[in-house]
Amino acid sequence: MIQLKGIGDYTASAISSFCFDEPRAVVDGNVYRVLSRIFGIDTPIDSTQGKKEFKALAEELLPQKHAAEFNQAIMEFGATACTPKKPLCATCPFVQECHAFRHNQVHALPVKAKKTQVQDVHLNYLVHAKNGAITLEHRSNEGIWKNLYQFPCVISDKALSEKRLSGNKEYQALVKAKNPPELMEAVLHKLSHRNLHIRFFKVEGTFNGKHQFEKVALNDLSEYPVPIVIARFLEKHF
Numbered sequence: 001m002i003q004l005k006g007i008g009d010y011t012a013s014a015i016s017s018f019c020f021d022e023p024r025a026v027v028d029g030n031v032y033r034v035l036s037r038i039f040g041i042d043t044p045i046d047s048t049q050g051k052k053e054f055k056a057l058a059e060e061l062l063p064q065k066h067a068a069e070f071n072q073a074i075m076e077f078g079a080t081a082c083t084p085k086k087p088l089c090a091t092c093p094f095v096q097e098c099h100a101f102r103h104n105q106v107h108a109l110p111v112k113a114k115k116t117q118v119q120d121v122h123l124n125y126l127v128h129a130k131n132g133a134i135t136l137e138h139r140s141n142e143g144i145w146k147n148l149y150q151f152p153c154v155i156s157d158k159a160l161s162e163k164r165l166s167g168n169k170e171y172q173a174l175v176k177a178k179n180p181p182e183l184m185e186a187v188l189h190k191l192s193h194r195n196l197h198i199r200f201f202k203v204e205g206t207f208n209g210k211h212q213f214e215k216v217a218l219n220d221l222s223e224y225p226v227p228i229v230i231a232r233f234l235e236k237h238f
Protein backbone atom coordinates (compact mmCIF):
# COMPACT_ATOMS: atom_id res chain seq x y z
CA MET A 1 0.00 0.00 0.00
CA ILE A 2 2.75 2.46 0.97
CA GLN A 3 4.33 1.99 -2.47
CA LEU A 4 1.39 3.77 -4.07
CA LYS A 5 2.03 7.34 -5.17
CA GLY A 6 0.67 9.92 -2.69
CA ILE A 7 0.14 7.37 0.09
CA GLY A 8 2.36 8.20 3.05
CA ASP A 9 2.90 6.33 6.24
CA TYR A 10 -0.02 8.00 8.05
CA THR A 11 -2.58 7.20 5.32
CA ALA A 12 -1.30 3.66 4.84
CA SER A 13 -1.47 2.98 8.57
CA ALA A 14 -4.92 4.56 8.86
CA ILE A 15 -6.32 2.47 5.99
CA SER A 16 -4.88 -0.79 7.21
CA SER A 17 -5.96 -0.10 10.79
CA PHE A 18 -9.43 1.35 10.26
CA CYS A 19 -10.49 -0.61 7.17
CA PHE A 20 -8.80 -3.95 7.70
CA ASP A 21 -8.22 -3.84 11.48
CA GLU A 22 -4.55 -4.66 10.96
CA PRO A 23 -2.32 -3.90 13.96
CA ARG A 24 -0.72 -0.73 12.55
CA ALA A 25 -0.18 2.36 14.67
CA VAL A 26 -1.62 5.58 13.22
CA VAL A 27 0.39 8.61 14.30
CA ASP A 28 -1.22 12.00 13.66
CA GLY A 29 -0.67 15.37 15.38
CA ASN A 30 -2.87 14.37 18.32
CA VAL A 31 -0.92 11.17 18.87
CA TYR A 32 2.44 12.99 18.73
CA ARG A 33 1.19 15.38 21.41
CA VAL A 34 -0.20 12.70 23.74
CA LEU A 35 2.87 10.47 23.50
CA SER A 36 5.40 13.28 23.82
CA ARG A 37 3.67 14.56 26.96
CA ILE A 38 2.99 11.25 28.70
CA PHE A 39 6.45 9.83 27.96
CA GLY A 40 8.31 13.16 28.12
CA ILE A 41 9.87 12.86 24.65
CA ASP A 42 11.42 16.08 23.37
CA THR A 43 12.66 14.81 19.99
CA PRO A 44 11.20 17.24 17.42
CA ILE A 45 8.08 15.71 15.91
CA ASP A 46 8.85 17.24 12.50
CA SER A 47 12.29 15.58 12.28
CA THR A 48 13.07 12.21 10.65
CA GLN A 49 14.37 10.93 13.98
CA GLY A 50 11.21 12.12 15.76
CA LYS A 51 8.91 10.45 13.24
CA LYS A 52 10.79 7.15 13.65
CA GLU A 53 10.86 7.37 17.43
CA PHE A 54 7.16 8.17 17.85
CA LYS A 55 6.11 5.57 15.30
CA ALA A 56 8.17 2.89 17.08
CA LEU A 57 6.66 3.81 20.45
CA ALA A 58 3.11 3.84 19.07
CA GLU A 59 3.70 0.40 17.49
CA GLU A 60 5.02 -0.89 20.79
CA LEU A 61 1.93 0.30 22.65
CA LEU A 62 -0.50 -1.05 20.09
CA PRO A 63 -2.53 -4.08 21.24
CA GLN A 64 -2.67 -6.97 18.76
CA LYS A 65 -6.42 -7.04 19.08
CA HIS A 66 -8.64 -3.98 18.62
CA ALA A 67 -5.85 -1.92 17.06
CA ALA A 68 -8.35 0.28 15.25
CA GLU A 69 -10.16 1.18 18.48
CA PHE A 70 -6.85 1.92 20.16
CA ASN A 71 -5.77 4.23 17.33
CA GLN A 72 -9.15 5.94 17.34
CA ALA A 73 -9.11 6.35 21.12
CA ILE A 74 -5.66 7.92 21.36
CA MET A 75 -6.45 10.37 18.55
CA GLU A 76 -9.74 11.25 20.20
CA PHE A 77 -8.05 11.72 23.55
CA GLY A 78 -5.57 14.14 21.98
CA ALA A 79 -8.32 16.05 20.19
CA THR A 80 -10.63 16.42 23.17
CA ALA A 81 -8.59 16.14 26.41
CA CYS A 82 -4.86 16.49 25.82
CA THR A 83 -5.34 19.53 23.60
CA PRO A 84 -2.54 21.91 22.54
CA LYS A 85 -3.53 24.97 24.59
CA LYS A 86 -5.82 23.96 27.46
CA PRO A 87 -5.38 20.26 28.22
CA LEU A 88 -7.76 18.84 30.82
CA CYS A 89 -5.02 17.65 33.17
CA ALA A 90 -7.18 17.99 36.30
CA THR A 91 -9.50 15.21 35.14
CA CYS A 92 -7.00 13.22 33.06
CA PRO A 93 -6.73 9.49 33.86
CA PHE A 94 -2.97 9.60 33.06
CA VAL A 95 -2.12 12.49 35.35
CA GLN A 96 -0.11 10.30 37.76
CA GLU A 97 2.08 8.88 35.01
CA CYS A 98 2.26 11.86 32.70
CA HIS A 99 5.87 13.03 32.53
CA ALA A 100 4.97 16.48 31.19
CA PHE A 101 2.48 17.09 33.99
CA ARG A 102 4.82 15.94 36.73
CA HIS A 103 7.70 18.05 35.38
CA ASN A 104 5.67 21.12 34.48
CA GLN A 105 6.38 20.69 30.76
CA VAL A 106 2.85 20.39 29.42
CA HIS A 107 3.16 23.52 27.30
CA ALA A 108 6.74 22.78 26.25
CA LEU A 109 5.79 19.48 24.58
CA PRO A 110 5.69 18.40 21.84
CA VAL A 111 8.76 20.09 20.35
CA LYS A 112 8.95 21.27 16.74
CA ALA A 113 12.29 21.88 15.00
CA LYS A 114 11.00 24.49 12.62
CA LYS A 115 10.17 27.65 14.49
CA THR A 116 7.43 29.99 13.27
CA GLN A 117 8.90 32.42 10.73
CA VAL A 118 9.24 35.89 12.18
CA GLN A 119 8.23 38.60 9.72
CA ASP A 120 9.88 42.05 9.59
CA VAL A 121 7.44 44.96 9.28
CA HIS A 122 8.50 48.59 8.89
CA LEU A 123 6.09 51.20 10.29
CA ASN A 124 6.83 54.87 9.70
CA TYR A 125 4.69 56.96 12.04
CA LEU A 126 3.99 60.56 11.09
CA VAL A 127 3.96 62.73 14.19
CA HIS A 128 2.12 65.95 13.54
CA ALA A 129 1.70 68.25 16.53
CA LYS A 130 0.43 71.79 16.28
CA ASN A 131 -1.23 74.30 18.62
CA GLY A 132 -1.43 71.84 21.53
CA ALA A 133 -3.03 69.07 19.45
CA ILE A 134 -1.69 65.94 17.80
CA THR A 135 -3.04 63.97 14.81
CA LEU A 136 -4.19 60.39 15.45
CA GLU A 137 -5.88 57.70 13.41
CA HIS A 138 -8.35 55.08 14.68
CA ARG A 139 -7.33 51.52 13.79
CA SER A 140 -10.60 49.95 12.77
CA ASN A 141 -9.07 47.17 10.65
CA GLU A 142 -8.62 43.60 11.84
CA GLY A 143 -5.32 42.43 13.29
CA ILE A 144 -3.13 43.67 16.08
CA TRP A 145 -4.05 46.89 17.82
CA LYS A 146 -7.62 46.83 16.51
CA ASN A 147 -9.64 49.77 17.92
CA LEU A 148 -6.57 51.51 19.29
CA TYR A 149 -5.26 54.86 18.04
CA GLN A 150 -1.97 55.47 16.31
CA PHE A 151 -0.20 58.17 14.33
CA PRO A 152 -0.89 58.24 10.60
CA CYS A 153 1.36 55.53 9.22
CA VAL A 154 3.30 54.63 6.08
CA ILE A 155 4.21 50.94 5.86
CA SER A 156 7.37 50.14 3.90
CA ASP A 157 9.28 46.96 3.06
CA LYS A 158 12.56 48.32 4.45
CA ALA A 159 13.73 51.08 6.80
CA LEU A 160 13.17 54.55 5.35
CA SER A 161 15.53 57.48 5.79
CA GLU A 162 14.10 61.00 5.97
CA LYS A 163 14.96 61.46 2.29
CA ARG A 164 13.38 58.18 1.21
CA LEU A 165 10.24 58.91 3.19
CA SER A 166 10.01 62.32 1.47
CA GLY A 167 10.06 60.56 -1.89
CA ASN A 168 7.64 57.78 -0.86
CA LYS A 169 4.40 57.88 -2.90
CA GLU A 170 2.18 56.84 -0.01
CA TYR A 171 3.68 59.58 2.15
CA GLN A 172 3.18 62.14 -0.59
CA ALA A 173 -0.45 61.06 -0.96
CA LEU A 174 -0.99 61.49 2.78
CA VAL A 175 0.80 64.73 3.52
CA LYS A 176 1.18 68.07 1.84
CA ALA A 177 4.50 68.75 3.55
CA LYS A 178 5.83 72.18 4.42
CA ASN A 179 9.23 70.83 5.51
CA PRO A 180 11.03 67.49 5.03
CA PRO A 181 10.17 64.86 7.68
CA GLU A 182 12.52 64.67 10.63
CA LEU A 183 13.41 61.39 12.34
CA MET A 184 12.63 61.65 16.07
CA GLU A 185 13.14 58.07 17.25
CA ALA A 186 13.55 54.51 15.98
CA VAL A 187 12.52 51.49 18.05
CA LEU A 188 12.29 47.75 17.54
CA HIS A 189 9.12 46.24 19.00
CA LYS A 190 9.11 42.44 19.05
CA LEU A 191 5.91 40.41 18.88
CA SER A 192 5.74 36.61 18.81
CA HIS A 193 5.68 36.38 15.01
CA ARG A 194 6.63 39.90 13.92
CA ASN A 195 9.49 42.31 14.41
CA LEU A 196 8.06 45.81 14.15
CA HIS A 197 10.73 48.29 13.07
CA ILE A 198 9.11 51.56 14.05
CA ARG A 199 10.31 55.02 13.09
CA PHE A 200 8.68 58.18 14.36
CA PHE A 201 9.01 61.15 12.03
CA LYS A 202 8.05 64.70 12.86
CA VAL A 203 6.06 66.14 9.98
CA GLU A 204 4.97 69.69 9.25
CA GLY A 205 2.24 70.48 6.77
CA THR A 206 -1.34 69.34 6.28
CA PHE A 207 -2.86 65.91 5.86
CA ASN A 208 -4.87 65.07 2.80
CA GLY A 209 -8.54 65.69 3.61
CA LYS A 210 -9.59 62.24 2.32
CA HIS A 211 -8.20 60.54 5.42
CA GLN A 212 -10.13 60.24 8.65
CA PHE A 213 -7.56 61.57 11.07
CA GLU A 214 -8.46 63.21 14.36
CA LYS A 215 -6.83 66.21 15.96
CA VAL A 216 -6.59 65.36 19.64
CA ALA A 217 -5.73 67.95 22.28
CA LEU A 218 -2.61 66.87 24.18
CA ASN A 219 -4.58 67.27 27.41
CA ASP A 220 -7.14 64.70 26.20
CA LEU A 221 -4.64 62.05 25.10
CA SER A 222 -5.40 59.81 28.09
CA GLU A 223 -8.89 59.20 26.65
CA TYR A 224 -7.40 57.69 23.49
CA PRO A 225 -6.06 54.15 23.96
CA VAL A 226 -2.82 53.60 22.02
CA PRO A 227 -0.40 50.65 21.65
CA ILE A 228 2.26 50.54 24.36
CA VAL A 229 5.01 51.54 21.95
CA ILE A 230 3.16 54.76 21.08
CA ALA A 231 2.27 55.41 24.74
CA ARG A 232 6.00 55.29 25.60
CA PHE A 233 6.83 57.65 22.75
CA LEU A 234 4.14 60.15 23.81
CA GLU A 235 5.31 60.02 27.41
CA LYS A 236 8.87 60.77 26.35
CA HIS A 237 8.20 63.55 23.84
CA PHE A 238 4.97 65.29 24.91
Ligand code: SF4
Nearest residue numbers: 082087089092095098
Ligand atom coordinates in the same frame (compact mmCIF):
# COMPACT_ATOMS: atom_id res chain seq x y z
S1 SF4 B 1 -2.03 15.00 32.32
FE1 SF4 B 1 -2.46 16.67 30.90
S2 SF4 B 1 -0.70 16.66 29.55
FE2 SF4 B 1 -0.68 14.72 30.56
S3 SF4 B 1 -1.77 13.35 29.20
FE3 SF4 B 1 -3.24 14.16 30.64
S4 SF4 B 1 -4.14 15.93 29.64
FE4 SF4 B 1 -2.25 15.41 28.56
